[in-house]
Amino acid sequence: MKQSQLFTKTRKEAPKDEVSRNAELLIRAGYVHKEMAGVYSYLPLGLRVLNKIENIIREEMDAIGGQEVSMTALQDRMLWEKTDRWDDAKVDNWFKTKLKNGNEVGLGFTHEEAITNIMTNHISSYKDLPIYAYQIQTKFRNETRAKSGIMRGREFSMKDLYSFSATQEDLDAFYELAKQAYKNIFERAGIGEITFVTFASGGVFSKYSHEFQTLSDAGEDTIYLSRGKGIAVNKEVLNDEVLNDLGLTRDELEEVHSIETGNIFKLGTRFSAPIGLNYKDENGEQKPVIMGSYGIGPGRLMGTIVESFADDKGIVWPESVAPFKVHLIDLREKEASDALYEKLTDAGIEVLYDDRDQSAGEKFGGSDLLGMPYRVVVSGKTLASGKFEVKVRKTGEVLMLDENELLAYLKR
Amino acid sequence: MKQSQLFTKTRKEAPKDEVSRNAELLIRAGYVHKEMAGVYSYLPLGLRVLNKIENIIREEMDAIGGQEVSMTALQDRMLWEKTDRWDDAKVDNWFKTKLKNGNEVGLGFTHEEAITNIMTNHISSYKDLPIYAYQIQTKFRNETRAKSGIMRGREFSMKDLYSFSATQEDLDAFYELAKQAYKNIFERAGIGEITFVTFASGGVFSKYSHEFQTLSDAGEDTIYLSRGKGIAVNKEVLNDEVLNDLGLTRDELEEVHSIETGNIFKLGTRFSAPIGLNYKDENGEQKPVIMGSYGIGPGRLMGTIVESFADDKGIVWPESVAPFKVHLIDLREKEASDALYEKLTDAGIEVLYDDRDQSAGEKFGGSDLLGMPYRVVVSGKTLASGKFEVKVRKTGEVLMLDENELLAYLKR
Numbered sequence: 001m002k003q004s005q006l007f008t009k010t011r012k013e014a015p016k017d018e019v020s021r022n023a024e025l026l027i028r029a030g031y032v033h034k035e036m037a038g039v040y041s042y043l044p045l046g047l048r049v050l051n052k053i054e055n056i057i058r059e060e061m062d063a064i065g066g067q068e069v070s071m072t073a074l075q076d077r078m079l080w081e082k083t084d085r086w087d088d089a090k091v092d093n094w095f096k097t098k099l100k101n102g103n104e105v106g107l108g109f110t111h112e113e114a115i116t117n118i119m120t121n122h123i124s125s126y127k128d129l130p131i132y133a134y135q136i137q138t139k140f141r142n143e144t145r146a147k148s149g150i151m152r153g154r155e156f157s158m159k160d161l162y163s164f165s166a167t168q169e170d171l172d173a174f175y176e177l178a179k180q181a182y183k184n185i186f187e188r189a190g191i192g193e194i195t196f197v198t199f200a201s202g203g204v205f206s207k208y209s210h211e212f213q214t215l216s217d218a219g220e221d222t223i224y225l226s227r228g229k230g231i232a233v234n235k236e237v238l239n240d241e242v243l244n245d246l247g248l249t250r251d252e253l254e255e256v257h258s259i260e261t262g263n264i265f266k267l268g269t270r271f272s273a274p275i276g277l278n279y280k281d282e283n284g285e286q287k288p289v290i291m292g293s294y295g296i297g298p299g300r301l302m303g304t305i306v307e308s309f310a311d312d313k314g315i316v317w318p319e320s321v322a323p324f325k326v327h328l329i330d331l332r333e334k335e336a337s338d339a340l341y342e343k344l345t346d347a348g349i350e351v352l353y354d355d356r357d358q359s360a361g362e363k364f365g366g367s368d369l370l371g372m373p374y375r376v377v378v379s380g381k382t383l384a385s386g387k388f389e390v391k392v393r394k395t396g397e398v399l400m401l402d403e404n405e406l407l408a409y410l411k412r
Numbered sequence: 413m414k415q416s417q418l419f420t421k422t423r424k425e426a427p428k429d430e431v432s433r434n435a436e437l438l439i440r441a442g443y444v445h446k447e448m449a450g451v452y453s454y455l456p457l458g459l460r461v462l463n464k465i466e467n468i469i470r471e472e473m474d475a476i477g478g479q480e481v482s483m484t485a486l487q488d489r490m491l492w493e494k495t496d497r498w499d500d501a502k503v504d505n506w507f508k509t510k511l512k513n514g515n516e517v518g519l520g521f522t523h524e525e526a527i528t529n530i531m532t533n534h535i536s537s538y539k540d541l542p543i544y545a546y547q548i549q550t551k552f553r554n555e556t557r558a559k560s561g562i563m564r565g566r567e568f569s570m571k572d573l574y575s576f577s578a579t580q581e582d583l584d585a586f587y588e589l590a591k592q593a594y595k596n597i598f599e600r601a602g603i604g605e606i607t608f609v610t611f612a613s614g615g616v617f618s619k620y621s622h623e624f625q626t627l628s629d630a631g632e633d634t635i636y637l638s639r640g641k642g643i644a645v646n647k648e649v650l651n652d653e654v655l656n657d658l659g660l661t662r663d664e665l666e667e668v669h670s671i672e673t674g675n676i677f678k679l680g681t682r683f684s685a686p687i688g689l690n691y692k693d694e695n696g697e698q699k700p701v702i703m704g705s706y707g708i709g710p711g712r713l714m715g716t717i718v719e720s721f722a723d724d725k726g727i728v729w730p731e732s733v734a735p736f737k738v739h740l741i742d743l744r745e746k747e748a749s750d751a752l753y754e755k756l757t758d759a760g761i762e763v764l765y766d767d768r769d770q771s772a773g774e775k776f777g778g779s780d781l782l783g784m785p786y787r788v789v790v791s792g793k794t795l796a797s798g799k800f801e802v803k804v805r806k807t808g809e810v811l812m813l814d815e816n817e818l819l820a821y822l823k824r
Contacts, residue, residue, distance in 0.1 A: 007479055007543040009534050033530045036517070041483040041530065044545075050482075067419055070462075071453040073485070073550065074567050097509045097519065099566075100556045105448070107509065107519075118445045118453060122421050131419040133456075138485065138550065144512045154511075155486050 001324070002341075003354045008043050010366045021218060022303040023149030025315050029369045031323075038146025038154035040299075045370070048323035050157065053298045054136050056188045056320065057159045060181040064174075066134045066161055071114045073138060075106040079113050082274045093141045095154075107140035112293060115162045116271045123289060125280050126166045130174065134161035136298065148220065151259060151303035163292040164272075166279060171266060171290045178294045182212055182262050189301055190318025191308055195261060198223050198232040199246060205268030207245075208237075212262035212296075218307045221260050224253035232258075259304045262296040309394070315371030316394050324352040326410060327372035329363050331379035340378060340388070343403070349410050368393070374410065413736070414753075415766045420455050422778045433630060434715040435561025437727050441781045443735075450558025450566035452711075457782070460735035462569065465710045466548050468600045468732065469571045472593040476586075478546045478573055483526045485550060487518040491525050494686045505553045507566075519552035524705060527574045528683045535701060537692050538578045542586065546573035548710065560632065563671060563715035575704040576684075578691060583678060583702045590706045594624055594674050601713055602730025603720055607673060610635050610644040611658060617680030619657075620649075624674035624708075630719045633672050636665035644670075671716045674708040721806070727783030728806050736764040738822060739784035741775050743791035752790060752800065755815070761822050780805070786822065 008030030015034055018024050023040065026032045031046030042050055058068070080086035086106070088094060095107040108114065115133060123129065139158040146154055161178070165171040179197065186195040191214050198213040213223050213232055225232040226248055233242055233253070243249065269288040272278070278286045302321070309316040319325060326344060328351050330337035341353045352372060354363050360379075367375050377389040387400040390409065401409055420442030427446055430436050435452065438444045443458030454462055470480070492498040498518070500506060507519040520526065527545060535541065551570045558566055573590070577583040591609065598607040603626050610623040625635050625644055637644040638660055645654055645665070655661065681700040684690070690698045714733070721728040731737060738756060740763050742749035753765045764784060766775050772791075779787050789801040799812040802821065813821055 005477075005479075007531075007534050007540070007545060009540075011533070030534070033533070035484050035486065035526065036488050039484050039486045041481065041526065043481050043530070044479045047480055047482050065417075067417075067456045068459055069453065069455050070459050072447050072451050072567050073552075074447065074451045076448050095509045097507045100554055114447065114453065118455070119419075121423070121445070122419050122442070128419070128421075133419060140485075142512055155484050 020149030022306040045323040052321045116275045129166045131164040161294040165290045196232040200234040206266040209265040213258035219257040219259040264294045267291040314369035324350045326351045328353045337378040432561030434718040457735040464733045528687045541578045543576040573706040577702045608644040612646040618678040621677040625670035631669040631671040676706045679703040726781035736762040738763045740765045749790040
């Protein structure tokens with residue numbers, strides 16, 4: 001894409017009330033716009049990143065048999081009363097509103113109730129199971145504090161998958177599959193090495209749930225990490241029994257801040273029983289369906305990536321989620337730059353082409369802020385040498401490559 | 413996709429309170445789930461249709477220079493007070509809710525205010541113009557009546573594009589481009605022949621706006637149509653002056669019911685002036701940006717397609733938006749059916765494969781209800797003849813084709 005066509009502009013300052021580093025950088029770079037605390041619109045480059053993250057998640061959910069749906073924000077009070085989650089005394093972050101007839105409705109902060117109710121129309125026999133359904137959809141949570149930028153929004157994109165199984169064994173087996181799919185997602189999104197499976201509270205139906213915690217000083221969570229064993233325990237559940245269960249000692253644990261980037265949870269019959277989602281087993285007996293839920297926030301993941309890799313010059317995107325792989329900078333050599341832009345895009349490489357009439361300093365500063373993985377410069381100097389200058393955003397490494405070498409390098 | 417893996421089931425009856433034909437069929441076929449009046453979740457097959465419609469729209473918006481964004485549902489009261497559209501006495505279909513601090517916020521029923529405000533950060537000079545930004549995003553409208561299924565929802569997907577121009581001439585030129593893009597969308601979605609550009613009220617800044625009205629007995633609108641000239645006039649604006657403007661006589665007009673499937677509107681400075689979206693022209697003079705808005709509802713389009721083509725057996729999808737092109741029915745010839753499924757999918761043809769253990773009658777009934785363009789049957793009888801039976805859902809035409817003929821026919 002030609003940058004002269006892109007409507008967003010970079011800016012020197014974020015809004016004064018913005019306190020999070022991820023939102024500050026994303027606003028300055030023109031990726032998002034702050035509507036109010038915890039409420040951010042996505043502008044073209046930001047939406048490209050979000051879509052890439054969502055597509056990685058979608059592919060991993062499809063790979064374990066997920067079927068995509070899209071549920072609604074507006075939620076029926078009667079359904080949530082069945083599970084005792086309607087009352088504000090029970091759930092403290094509802095947004096509620098009213099229909100014209102005066103009936104109160106909620107804005108979904110999660111969708112266990114909705115999907116369980118939908119499944120009552122589609123599950124009747126053990127032959128219908130298992131089912132895995134997921135959506136990537138907007139959640140609303142009336143947070144008292146919303147100071148973590150796009151990492152904790154009042155309105156945000158969420159992938160939530162729900163599993164429906166006949167037996168505990170089937171749930172357990174799928175749960176392990178989902179755990180691996182989550183590991184794949186973090187690996188592909190570039191934060192695999194700093195993201196750890198973390199034991200957390202399991203609720204009524206299992207001893208533990210699992211969180212995926214990504215190390216970050218900006219994180220709101222505290223976990224105890226065994227780097228050696230690659231697992232962690234949430235501070236909330238750490239005690240001797242847990243240590244014993246996991247074969248850990250306090251000595252090997254390090255207290256670190258982290259961001260909860262995903263969680264998986266065995267629900268058992270917590271929702272199927274009150275909503276009446278039953279199936280007939282092989283002996284004709286009615287039984288409640290055994291459920292699990294598996295959540296990950298694409299926007300939170302995006303914010304976490306910014307927090308994890310940004311340096312003092314700006315954002316640093318991993319290739320897999322960068323809006324464009326290459327930022328091509330023309331320094332008043334339009335003809336050669338146009339030709340290279342065409343060659344690179346013809347080769348299937350995603351290029352943001354800074355074809356604007358700005359100084360080299362402005363272009364370089366903007367490019368560092370935007371954070372594409374590779375910056376390629378076309379200038380009188382590089383052309384005289386018969387080469388192009390490539391700078392790797394993450395490492396600062398500079399290479400001088402001729403056109404064939406450049407194409408081969410970028411197509412790896 | 414194998415139908416044995418699809419979690420949705422067809423059903424004989426829609427919910428008793430469902431009064432619209434489109435929702436009744438879509439619910440029975442398992443495409444959508446009714447959460448409450450005017451609020452529908454999309455299940456796997458329904459989401460596939462919606463995505464295909466959205467992608468057609470996206471391609472046409474990209475082709476005229478649209479840049480995709482995604483704005484938020486939650487809307488800031490102060491912004492809407494600037495344009496005098498906050499008060500419930502001025503806008504009667506707001507959903508409103510409250511933040512924890514007591515501040516009232518709205519759920520966006522449209523996004524002129526939000527996008528205009530965003531653009532104040534990105535537009536300063538005539539050199540920044542024109543800009544065309546669009547989103548495909550959820551709108552909330554607190555309708556008193558919601559009896560038209562997915563054609564008029566309280567929560568629904570909407571594509572809204574906003575244009576930002578320096579001059580009226582630039583707006584006028586883009587408006588014609590957008591009109592053509594809309595015609596392309598309806599053509600590609602299969603309802604081009606029954607959709608007419610319709611003159612409607614223009615508001616303060618232009619004499620007319622244009623609606624795209626699709627003929628349907630289920631429509632809530634009444635228009636006067638000149639089939640000969642291929643244009644129509646909304647009943648709300650029909651008078652002698654309008655007839656004169658358009659060179660029409662009452663005699664050539666036919667009163668028909670229709671569904672408003674799109675609208676395009678010149679906004680002028682209605683929003684840019686109160687919100688302060690200005691640009692500096694070539695003489696250094698500050699001027700308000702000239703805007704237009706262009707709306708189309710993917711869900712409404714989907715409902716309109718159902719209403720337009722369904723017959724007494726069920727839904728009839730045009731190829732371009734069908735969840736799958738082919739419904740392959742195995743009548744107890746699993747081996748041959750599996751082989752054909754593999755051949756068709758390898759050839760890049762989208763196939764829903766009914767591999768379930770049901771009677772021929774049940775499978776045929778379900779297939780007619782689901783409405784894929786082509787039904788292909790594999791049975792002992794067809795195999796004995798060395799052919800497969802193809803039935804065209806729309807016309808009922810039946811062909812007997814051998815494997816090569818079948819592949820050639822379906823790959824057209």
